[in-house]
């Protein structure tokens with residue numbers, strides 16, 4: 001690829017470089033702000049999943065806070081330093097990272113929490129959507145600890161099948177929840193941004209870091225009241241029917257001879273097909289290790 005071809009294909013990529021932004025994502029946050037005035041009155045903000053740092057650049061330039069720490073940026077990956085931005089390297093789904101972020105805001109809550117986090121995409125849509133939702137919920141959990149009442153939370157979402165469930169969860173905590181798609185976000189991408197304004201948790205809500213979302217050693221038996229749901233466990237089938245964990249001889253009980261039956265519907269294009277074809281042609285190389293050989297062959301192997 002020539003040096004200029006990406007510039008030609010992606011105007012935001014080119015503009016980001018020309019304007020000194022570390023990533024084209026900067027335009028997504030700028031365009032979200034144009035629409036929702038996200039930065040109005042904001043002095044303290046958290047940028048979750050921040051690397052390489054273009055959202056942190058935007059925040060540190062556009063919000064009114066002074067000095068290091070008015071923007072806290074968190075990412076799994078290391079990020080080059082930015083003036084006024086305190087960096088934490090860690091996984092936002094981990095309790096230790098969440099605690100480190102929260103400590104910073106004790107007694108002085110944040111006005112804005114943003115999260116542009118994206119997992120490494122696998123191409124399996126259900127898995128990717130699930131991972132994205134987990135990241136968003138981890139970000140929301142952190143937001144419930146650090147946001148001041150009336151504060152704002154903006155997070156990347158994938159507009160997949162279960163997105164309405166996420167909206168309902170967000171709606172529990174914010175008086176307004178919207179889905180926004182900035183122009184700089186490609187139409188071909190299912191990415192969008194949940195813009196949640198007016199942080200207003202339910203009366204009596206106590207943020208709890210020991211929620212299963214963040215603490216994987218959580219004892220689910222501790223859940224009680226309406227959160228504890230026990231579904232019935234039912235076994236089906238007569239006790240005298242075949243046991244799926246046992247092997248049975250091929251000859252049938254009535255004495256008739258076993259006859260192979262092909263699968264009713266073989267897989268259309270299994271991933272192992274190529275290996276099978278190569279094996280049939282004797283072209284599938286396999287390393288022969290002594291422990292894989294029958295004892296007689298090992299004995300006759302040259303020492």
Ligand code: SAM
Nearest residue numbers: 025049051052053054055076091092116117118
């Ligand atoms: N907003 C950033 C910017 O403007 O430069 C771009 C963010 S990039 C699209 C997504 C980031 O999410 C990656 O840097 C990745 O390391 C981070 N990420 C993914 N999962 C994470 C996790 N569990 N904890 C922290 N960061 C995570």
